[in-house]
Amino acid sequence: MIEKYAVLYPHTKFHVINTHVRNIDGVAKVTGRAVYTFDVKLPGMLYGKILRSPHPHAKILNIDFSKALELPGVMGVVTGKDTLGVKQGIWRRYKDLCDEQILPVDKVRYIGEPVAAVAAITEEIAEKVLNLIDVDYEVLPAVFEPLDAIKKDAPEIHEGFERNINVTRHIEWGDVEEAFEEADYIREDWFKCGGQAHMCMETRCAVSSYTPDGKLTIYHSNQSPYYMQALMAGVLGIREGDIRVISHYVGGGFGGKFELDGAIFCSAVLSMKLRRPVKIVYTREEDFIATKRRTPMYYYTRTGVKKDGTFCAREAKVFTNGGAYTGMGATALYLTGFFHSFPYRWKAYRYDGYRVYTNTLPSTSMRGFGAPQAMWCSEQQIEWIAADLGLDPIEMRRKNAHHEAYVIPGQATIQSCGIQQCFDEIQKWIKTKGKLPKNRAIGISAAGFMSGGIFNWFDTPYAFSAAMVIINQDGTVELHVGAQDIGQGSNTTLAIICAEALGVKVEDIKVHSGDTDFCPPDLGAWGSRQTLMAGNAVKMAAEDAKRQLLEFAYAQSGMNIVYDLDIKDRWVHAIARPERGNDYTELVKKALRGKDGHRIIGRGYYTPHRKGMISPAYSYMLQGVEVEVDEETGKIRLVDSLTAHDCGQPINHLGLIGQLEGAFSMAAGYGYLEYMPYEDGKLMNPNLVDYKVMRATEMPPTPVAEIDTYEPEGPYGAKEAGEGLTNPTAAAIGNALFHLFGIQIKECPIKPEMVLNTLKEKREKEKNSKK
């Protein structure tokens, strides 16, 4: 906390916040005691498997599973006909965007789509029996690329969607034409951004148990138990309250686990039919071909600037490969358009996004939520413009960057913003690097991200986040949250906030999360929302409980009411005279007696109001990456990096560092490793031999320069961290290649052969022009 903020916000002297706190779930995780859905075994449990479509587009004419039922050990088979046929989606407010039957009744739209599901007494039998199910398909013409799918004569994937356009998004401010008029220089480029697999180490899995009393209990690896509960109620035709979703430990999410998947749906349908628990675990291959992925995009962007580098106008058109269904892809379409403007002030800006259905794996949210694609294009083009105009790329960015109290017309108000300090840090770092070896260069990229979305297309009637704090007689605390810990450490972050607000120690707090029966509804872990939103709810709940305690302390103390009492570190005291005080546990006991034994319960909620169109707060960052390229092979190696990062007041220090390092590895993977090649709708590398992710030997050092800011909307000044940092890295790598060879690579992930080919082309061009 820098001095300015300490003066403005004197209550920011912390006892717990930003200290070294071990993750509160750590012991369970390092000893193997943590039970994931993958580990759940219930009495009488059956094992399910899913039969998947081999065709990218086909009508299901008939499914014959009579032979399958004869195999000993097979307990049952279900198809779309056993379901209510509800077309579901996460954009519940918009009926036509609810377009996915998890077990389709009459048509499949991508290779790998579920067609039938079986349950057997062993997984082996379930696997074997899939071969005994006969499906008659009428194969239909298919289309795989958005620019083909929008053609007039392209096959129709969903009825009534002209030219296969699923959703469009328009963002505009200022007079774009006029602002382009003012520009001295205009540049336009086309880019292509690939997909990316979430590749959670725990594949999609679920155990569903339906009992004769009409109740359904589901263990499921997900990012939002409340979403699962609500969506399952919709597709199964039972009440939300009759469904319990448990998901205590989750082996990764990254944006891929907050929609219904085949595992949860098929296991539930089987269990309802057979009245036995059914477990379905996806194989790694299924996880690759039949979940969802980062949205591939075609980007056209045109940018106008003045000679001195002042940004005037930008116009972008984007066509995304939506794949077969909508999912969260509609949100990614919006966010990519918004973050393509980030983190700069444009006098005028226009974005038109088209999400196009194709016969491929549906695409959706993935860490960064459309912004990594947006930055890949934007930050490279900006680097090229600076070079075209002979300007310093950092100074040009600096001049146009957001600042505190900047209003993005009609979209957002920026409260805290530390981007200027980020520029300083990276400039210093580049200086210390001095002259680099011949095959190395540094690339930079700026980015920013939201701290939770303000939108409610899910149409929840509940507050976005909620928390309940219950104080036991010995002073220990039960903290119930709907926020979901998927590894990012939200349980720990929220325990820290609770401990700080209540004035106790982290070890006094037990966090209850991941169970819809015992936790308040909350939208869950996506869009970087939990630190800010669930954090505010927890702070409110803890303060509510504390106020109830302090009433008794005041009554007892006989103090002048102008003095304030507080609790810190389990010590109840007058703020003016901290040395004089009482033990917190004693106070709790007295307060309980004073309340006739009623428990002390604090409640907290958070729902954003009047916070613009996107988010209540934004993180900012600038990243520098030192890249080495082998000119013979085109192979890229990351040598070093520095990230300057403004996430407001850090809450959970260890968690923050981990999030930033983890984001780097995923973002770098998107930059140069993680290709998803399709041939006729078939993913060609659905395994971990051919789909490369970062390994320990590929990671460069990832130090972080933390920038101090204070976000008024966040709990204790905190905002987003960990998702936004997926945004800059691909572009930073691209920019390093630009500085190394002068090449402009417009497609990511960058393959070695793209480096070689572009380099060759450039050299030939140079040779020819010399002739």
Add this chain to the structure above:
Amino acid sequence: MEKRLITLNVNGIDYELYINPKTLLVEAIRDYIGLTGTKRGCDTVSCGACTVMIDGMSVKSCAVLAVQAEGYKITTVEGLEKDGKLAPVQEAFLDEGAYQCGFCTAGMLMSAQALLNENPNPTEWEIREGIEGNICRCTGYNSIVRAIQAVAKGKYMEVKS
């Protein structure tokens, strides 16, 4: 195939199992013995989530049959702590935040421990190579490297009294 009676020594305890000889070691550990700390993350021996130690060396338990492990000392993540006290690698992982979702952690700890068994003073590069076979999608590995370095530096050495 005919089932066989085998004895596996896991974490110092002999378990008698009556199993199909095709059963993988990871299946024997998880499904028969019921130690679910060891995970699975792939079907191609690529991820390391299933790593255990056999006689102190790291082995991917999805790459060996249970019957092949007979007669050896198998250690899983559950066997790292002694008398309720965590092993140095476990303490170091906690201090460095060398895990997030925790799904790779069991395998990662076993690779780390096996590396340290073999080479108590590894260089940073040797550490990275030692865990190269283990994918972690969450942490970006650097915290794991720091944790292993801390153990190698003796930070968690037992104070003998």
